Amino acid sequence: MRVIIRMVVVLTAICAASGLTLSVIYRVTKTPIEYQTIKFVKEPAVKKVLTGYENDPILDRVKLTIGTDERGRPVELTIFPAKRNGKTFAVAIEGKGKGYHGTIGVMVGVSRDETLTGIAITTQSETPGIGSRVTEEAFTSRFAGLPAKGELSVDGISGATYSSRGVMAAVNQAVSYATKFKGELF
Amino acid sequence: MASSVRDEFTKGLWRTVPPFRLVLGLCPTLAVTTSGINGMGMGLATTFVLIFSNLFVSLLRKLIPTQVRIASFIVIIASFVVIVELVMQAYFYQLFKVLGIFIPLIVVNCIILGRAEAFASKQSAILSLADGLGIGIGFTISLFILGLIRELLGAGTLLDIPVMWASFEPFTFMLKPPGAFVALGILLALMNLISQLQARKGGSR
Numbered sequence: 001m002r003v004i005i006r007m008v009v010v011l012t013a014i015c016a017a018s019g020l021t022l023s024v025i026y027r028v029t030k031t032p033i034e035y036q037t038i039k040f041v042k043e044p045a046v047k048k049v050l051t052g053y054e055n056d057p058i059l060d061r062v063k064l065t066i067g068t069d070e071r072g073r074p075v076e077l078t079i080f081p082a083k084r085n086g087k088t089f090a091v092a093i094e095g096k097g098k099g100y101h102g103t104i105g106v107m108v109g110v111s112r113d114e115t116l117t118g119i120a121i122t123t124q125s126e127t128p129g130i131g132s133r134v135t136e137e138a139f140t141s142r143f144a145g146l147p148a149k150g151e152l153s154v155d156g157i158s159g160a161t162y163s164s165r166g167v168m169a170a171v172n173q174a175v176s177y178a179t180k181f182k183g184e185l186f
Numbered sequence: 187m188a189s190s191v192r193d194e195f196t197k198g199l200w201r202t203v204p205p206f207r208l209v210l211g212l213c214p215t216l217a218v219t220t221s222g223i224n225g226m227g228m229g230l231a232t233t234f235v236l237i238f239s240n241l242f243v244s245l246l247r248k249l250i251p252t253q254v255r256i257a258s259f260i261v262i263i264a265s266f267v268v269i270v271e272l273v274m275q276a277y278f279y280q281l282f283k284v285l286g287i288f289i290p291l292i293v294v295n296c297i298i299l300g301r302a303e304a305f306a307s308k309q310s311a312i313l314s315l316a317d318g319l320g321i322g323i324g325f326t327i328s329l330f331i332l333g334l335i336r337e338l339l340g341a342g343t344l345l346d347i348p349v350m351w352a353s354f355e356p357f358t359f360m361l362k363p364p365g366a367f368v369a370l371g372i373l374l375a376l377m378n379l380i381s382q383l384q385a386r387k388g389g390s391r
Contacts, residue, residue: 007254014246018265025269032276040279113279 038078042107045120046080046092049109053082057092064181077177079185082109089186090117095174099166101125104134106167108174110148112186118144119171124163131163139164148175191316198320205328206374211297214288216366222345225333227281229326231289232359233319235266236298239319243306245313250307253304260293261304267292297325328373335369336360 038058046057057080063115065074080092090111097104104124109117121135133139134157142154152172154163199223203209205215214232219225242262243250250258274282282289292298301321306314337343340360342350350356359365 003251003253007251010249010251011254011258011261014250014261018261022265022268025272029272029276033272036276036279040283 042078042080042094042122045094045107045122048092048120049092049096049107049118050080050082050090051117053084053090055081056084057082064177064184066177066181081185088112091178091185093114093174093177094122095170095171095172095177097166098172099124099126099134100131100160100162101127104163104166104170106170108143108171108175108178110175110178114148114179116143116152116175118150118166119165126166127164131160133157133160134163134167139167143171149179150175155186191312194313194316195320198324199323199327200324202321203324203328203330204321205325205370206377208297208300210300211295211325211376212370213291214295215332216363216370218285218288219329219336219366219369220340220342220361221337222330222334224281224283224284225329225331226326227278228285228288229329229388230293231270231285232295232298233326234270235263235292235295236301236322236325237315237318238266239263239298239302240314241311242305243302244309244311247307252274255307256299256303259299259307263298263302264293276319297321298325332366332369332373335373336365339369341363346382 018115026097035058043058050057060081060083062079062081063076064079067075069075077093078131081088082090082092088109090109092107092109094105094107102125104126105122107120107122109119111117119140124132124135126134139157143152146152146154146170152175153168154164156168200202204210205212211232214228218228239259239262243259246258246262269288270292273281274285274289301317305317309317334344337345338349339357342348342354342356357365360369
C-alpha cells in the first residue's frame with residue numbers, strides 16, 4: 001500500500017513540476033515564436049509584392065476583425081502596410097483559395113489607387129511539376145497591374161486549371177477584403 | 187573521484203561514441219545529417235536534453251520508485267525536449283524548420299533513455315552529468331562529421347561555402363537516405379580499423 005501511494009505521489013509531483021516549467025517557458029517564447037513565424041513564412045512574400053516602402057511592414061502589421069466563425073469567435077486578418085512619409089500607400093493581404101490539393105495561400109499587394117502591385121504564393125501543396133507551376137514568376141506576374149476591384153481573372157496554366165483557379169480565388173478573396181476595409185486600411 | 191569523472195566524460199568521445207560504437211540513435215543520425223550545420227544542431231539539441239535528463243534522473247533516483255521509473259524518466263526527458271523545441275522555434279527558426287519532426291522525436295531517442303536507465307539512475311549527479319556531457323558531445327561530433335562528409339560529396343559545399351572545383355558534379359545520392367547508410371558504414375569501418383591498429387600496437391587491448 002505504501003508503495004502505491006509513493007508511486008502516485010512521486011509521479012504526480014514530477015508531472016506537476018514539468019507542467020509548471022513548460023507553461024512558463026511557453027509564455028516566455030510565445031511572442032518571439034510568433035514573430036519568427038511571420039518573419040520566415042510571410043516576410044519573403046510581403047517583400048515580393050510590396051516595393052518602395054520606408055517602414056518595416058512586418059513590425060507595423062495590423063490585425064482586423066473580419067467576421068466571426070461558427071462558434072462566434074472573431075476571425076482576424078493580418079495586414080502588412082507599406083508606408084512612405086508616414087502614409088500607407090499599399091498593403092499586403094493574404095487570401096486563401098481551394099486548389100487541386102488543399103488550400104493555396106496567396107499574399108496580394110494592393111495599392112491605394114486600387115491596383116494589384118503583385119502576388120506571391122505563401123503556402124501550397126499542389127502536384128509538384130504540374131500545379132506547383134503557379135508559384136512561378138511566369139504565372140504570378142500576370143496579376144501585377146490589374147485593377148483591384150470586382151472579380152479578377154487571368155489566363156490559367158494549361159494542365160493546371162484547378163491550381164490556377166485556386167490562386168485566382170485567393171487573389172479575389174484578398175481583393176474583396178481590401179475593398180471592404182478600404183476606409184480602415186489607408 | 188576526479189579521474190572517474192574524466193573517465194565517464196571521455197568514454198563518450200571514443201570508446202562508446204553513440205552512433206558508431208553503440209549504434210544507437212540512428213534515426214536522427216541518418217535523417218538530419220544532410221549538412222554539417224544540421225548535424226551539429228541536432229547533436230546540440232540532443233546533448234542539452236541528455237545533460238539535463240541525466241542530472242535530474244540522478245538527483246531524483248532515490249525518490250522514484252522502481253515500478254514507475256520509466257514513466258518518470260520519460261516525463262523528465264519529454265519536458266526538456268519541449269523546452270528545446272520552443273527555444274529553438276523562438277530563436278533559431280531556420281534550424282527548427284530543417285530539423286522539424288526530429289526535434290520532438292528526441293523523446294524516444296534510445297541514447298537518452300538508455301543513459302537514464304543504465305547510468306544516471308544508479309550513479310551520483312556529478313558522474314551522470316559527466317556521462318551526459320561526454321555522450322552528448324560524442325554524438326554531436328559524430329553527427330557533425332557525418333553531416334560534413336555528406337554535404338561535401340552531396341552538394342560540394344562545407345558549411346554552405348562551395349569548396350569543390352567548378353566542374354565538380356555533386357553526388358546527390360549522398361544526400362538521400364541510402365547515402366547516409368553508406369557514409370555511416372564507411373566511418374564505422376574506419377573507426378574499427380583504427381581501434382584494431384591501436385590494439386595491435388598496444389598488444390593486449
